[in-house]
Amino acid sequence: MALSLTQFDLNLLVVLDALLTEKSVTRAAERLFVTQPAVSGSLARLRDIFEDPLLVRVGREMELTVRARALAGPVREALLMVKAALGSEESFDPAETKCEFRIAMTDYCSMTILPRIVRELSARAPGIELAVEGLVNKSFDRLETGEIDFLLTVVERTLLMHSRHPDMLRGADAFEDCYTCVVAADHPFDGALTPEDFRAYPNATVSFGENTFTTDRAAYEHGGLDQSPALIAPSFSSLLFQLQGTTLIGTVPNRLAEMFAPMLGVRLLEPPIRLPTLTERLNWHVRSDADPGHSWMRNLILDVGRSMGPRKGAPA
Incomplete structure (x- = not known):
């Protein structure tokens, strides 16, 4: 009927x-x-x-x-x-509004920028609920269909998706980090990590679902240091938990390494070659550009990211 x-x-x-x-x-x-x-x-x-x-x-x-x-x-x-x-005709009062925003991000982002976002929301917009989900291969599809409002991921992945959907995505860089090498506290290596040292020990890397791309792996490959990993972890935080009692060398974002180092007893080492900056980019759909609530929320996220400041590398 x-x-x-x-x-x-x-x-x-x-x-x-x-x-x-x-x-x-x-x-x-x-x-x-x-x-x-x-x-x-x-x-x-x-x-x-x-x-x-x-x-x-x-x-x-x-x-x-x-x-x-x-x-x-x-x-x-x-x-x-x-x-x-x-x-464009709506008004938005964050202090009085009750609504929900959905965002997809990696566990790295959930441990670094997310706590700061939650604190800001609690203070400025207690009626706004933030539903966070893990970043998966279909996250960009979910952004396209409106199932999520934001997607926070590395800029390289964003540029790849933007090339496929140039009229769909809008975005802005949220915050930056650098990569550092990490080893167990009792790792036999001690000193400045050279390319030869890096090749001499088994390597640990990460794979996000079906996507094995990470910025550090691409740089290592370009620098002639790519090798078959002895461990492929599902996330950077998981990788850090696997180092104790091994001779593995992992490469993770510096903010995360410094956060877990006291608890896990890992040591931070300067990478053997210069690695590119890790840039996390906030993405949203073009249809949300003019929405006052969406605009307020994304500006809050970007302001929080800017407040985190630049990140220097690990000490040699």
Whole structure:
């Protein structure tokens, strides 16, 4: 049966979008800052309108029906277009606003810049919720569909995606770091790390899902120091935990190394060659440019990043 727009409550689209995203009445209610019975009532109306259950229980979880999955993209896109059209007319008071922003980032960013962002939000905008998810291969797709608002990742990955979607992405550099080599406290090497020393010991690196690219690996390869790693860790922080009792040499961002060094007893060494600066870039979709709330949030993130200042390398 064809739906008549004149008979459809457009406010239900907001509820439908939350339900399709969260796959939970409870979480959808929390996201919309309304009661669970109110969302349950809206779901009942939506089921009648679409003549489909939309959400069904499979074991202990709720799953989308085939019809619901087909609706998810168009519903989200329609809401984003409406929001973009009305955004320039909206006012935004961070101290009084209740809303949610979603951001994808690596564990490195979650341990360095995220605590500072959370403190700023707590002080300046207590009603804003920040939902953080790990960076995965589909994060740029989620940014495109509006499932997340921001994506924080290294500038090299951003430039790669921008070349594929030049009209979609907007971005600004958030903060910088440098790379440092790390070894266990009882590592036999002691002194200034030379290229020959680097080659003499097993190497540890990281791989983010299917993406094995890291800025330091590219630099090592260019400098003739690339070698098959003895360890591929899922994150920089995980790599640091694997060093004790080994002769591995790892390369990680300096801020993270300094953070974990006292706890793990690792030593920081100057890399054997000059490595490029690690630049983390904040990305968002072009449709959010004029949204006052989005603009306020991204400026907060960028201000926090600038307050972190430049980073010098590890002592030799």
